[in-house]
Amino acid sequence: MKKIIITVVLLAMFGYAVFDLAKDEENPISKINTKEIMKDKENNATTGKGNPADGVVGLEVGNVAPDFQLQTLAGETVKLSDYKGQRVMLNFWATWCPPCRAEMPDMEKFYQKKGVAILAVNLTETEATMQDIHDFVDEFGVTFPILLDKKIEVATTYQIGPIPTSYMIDSDGIIRYKTLGALNYEMMVAEFEKMK
16 A cells, blocks of 8 residues: 555656646746856856956846847837946836836836936837837827837846836946836935935
8 A cells, every 4th residue: 555655656746747847848938048047157257247347247236237239119229238327227018017007107207307217128029019019108108218129038138027127227237226016206216316
């Protein structure tokens, strides 16, 4: 009887391990995240990006924010590194996301009153149509750059899960604040004023 129970338990554990492995193989985002993380670590080790003088490229507070290049809704090409010397709010969002909709008027107010550089990265692959993005921008009177992450590459690099997610990046390109969820105007200003 004991042998039967042990055999059943071992078979169940083996079956679960196979199922879990197969599930991970089917999830392209988990593969991309792992590949991107390993690629970043290799680049930091081989190109000197991670040396102490420049800071370590990463996603934690105190790390240099990973650079990226995207096209804006207006058709311009923008790189995060173009904003070196300025304080930047990097925000990941989508039109269908209720907290993103709630935060957008405060972001526009923050942009208008504080003159901060805002890069609002839209998770374009998750949108039903491009027109939804244009309608959203018109509805909320957004005047800061909307960047289109058409293949979710930048969101993958930044390991975005819940949206909105925001990073406050100082004038040296260092992440000084990171939050999951919507920010209000007062929170944006408080974090902005802590940065140089």
